[in-house]
Amino acid sequence: GESVGLHLPTLSVQEGDNSIINCAYSNSASDYFIWYKQESGKGPQFIIDIRSNMDKRQGQRVTVLLNKTVKHLSLQIAATQPGDSAVYFCAEKDTSYGKLTFGQGTILTVHP
Amino acid sequence: DAGVIQSPRHEVTEMGQEVTLRCKPISGHDYLFWYRQTMMRGLELLIYFNNNVPIDDSGMPEDRFSAKMPNASFSTLKIQPSEPRDSAVYFCASSQRTRNYGYTFGSGTRLTVV
Numbered sequence: 556g557e558s559v560g561l562h563l564p565t566l567s568v569q570e571g572d573n574s575i576i577n578c579a580y581s582n583s584a585s586d587y588f589i590w591y592k593q594e595s596g597k598g599p600q601f602i603i604d605i606r607s608n609m610d611k612r613q614g615q616r617v618t619v620l621l622n623k624t625v626k627h628l629s630l631q632i633a634a635t636q637p638g639d640s641a642v643y644f645c646a647e648k649d650t651s652y653g654k655l656t657f658g659q660g661t662i663l664t665v666h667p
Numbered sequence: 668d669a670g671v672i673q674s675p676r677h678e679v680t681e682m683g684q685e686v687t688l689r690c691k692p693i694s695g696h697d698y699l700f701w702y703r704q705t706m707m708r709g710l711e712l713l714i715y716f717n718n719n720v721p722i723d724d725s726g727m728p729e730d731r732f733s734a735k736m737p738n739a740s741f742s743t744l745k746i747q748p749s750e751p752r753d754s755a756v757y758f759c760a761s762s763q764r765t766r767n768y769g770y771t772f773g774s775g776t777r778l779t780v781v
Contacts, residue, residue, distance in 0.1 A: 589769040598671075598758050598772030599710070644710065646769070654723065655700075655770060657710040 567664045574635045576661045578628040578645035585647035589655070590619060590630045593642045599657075602630070602643075632663075640665045671773035673759050679779045685747040688776045691740055692761030700770060701734055701744050702758040710758075716742065717764070728753075749780045 568574050580588070586607035591599035605612045605619045605628075612619050618631040628645050642660045649656075672691040680686050692699045700715040714724040719736045727734070731750070736742040746753055756777050760770035 591769070596774075598760070598775050599770075600772070601769045604769055648769070654712065654715060656712070659709050 564659070565662045565664070567666065568635050570635060570637060570665055570667050572635055574630075574632040574639070574663060574665075576630045576632075576643050576645075576663065578630075578658050580626050580628060580645070580647050580658075582647055582649075582656070583626065585649060585656075587648040588619070588621060588628050589646045589648065590617075590628075591644045591646060591657075592639075593644065593660070595641075599644060635663075635665050637665045637667055639663060671759055671761050671771050673757075673773035673776050675776060676774065677777045677779075679781065680749055682750055682780055683748045684780075685745065686749045686753075686778060686780075688744040688757050688759075688778070690742045690744070690759030690773060692742070692759070693771055694740065696761035696763050696771075697739075698762045698764060698770075699736060699742050700760040700762075701742070702760065702772075704756045704758060704775070705754075713744070746778075749778075751780045754778055754780050 589604040590602040592602050593599045603614045603617050603619050605621050610621055616633045620629045632639055640663055642662050644660045645658045646655045671693055674689045697718050701713040703711045703713055711726055713726045714734045715722055716736045719739055732746055734744045756775045758772050758775045760772045762770045
């Protein structure tokens with residue numbers, strides 16, 4: 556079946572740097588995408604979302620970019636902090652059924 | 668709002684025993700999802716409910732797994748008999764159909780079958 560996948564399984568950055576986490580998706584019918592952050596011992600936590608009629612959406616220190624032509628999603632974190640260290644998942648949603656499909660995840664490690 | 672509440676947080680059981688995981692969704696949410704997370708397979712959707720009715724159980728591994736939602740505030744995931752390969756973290760999540768910003772996850776139940 557169709558799935559969401561990530562290019563980079565691990566990413567290490569220095570505190571204060573900007574981080575970019577990438578995600579490729581294959582289901583062209585998906586029209587809603589979400590980034591989740593999962594810290595050790597916790598459930599995934601919503602970060603930011605974007606609908607397919609948008610190319611970019613900004614939150615607090617985070618930006619999500621969507622390129623529908625190449626089916627690519629990215630999460631940019633500005634001024635990365637040690638507290639940002641976690642596993643980041645992209646997910647796509649079939650809004651007809653409310654079902655989220657998750658990618659494999661990227662481990663972000665921020666060094667002080 | 669207490670969020671999605673799962674119990675127990677940790678469960679260790681012997682192979683062949685019955686295991687029941689519990690979930691209380693956020694009040695007012697009309698979707699409930701059960702996910703399983705492992706290192707090998709990531710986050711897998713097992714089953715989800717809408718208004719207490721199972722909509723898609725295609726992710727349930729086999730007949731040993733069953734899920735129920737007797738009312739809007741409670742759901743169970745049961746494994747009988749349990750096997751070591753069922754060891755994983757099981758997450759419950761809930762959402763509102765009309766608020767399209769994804770799910771709220773519980774803290775998960777870490778299941779170990781020995």
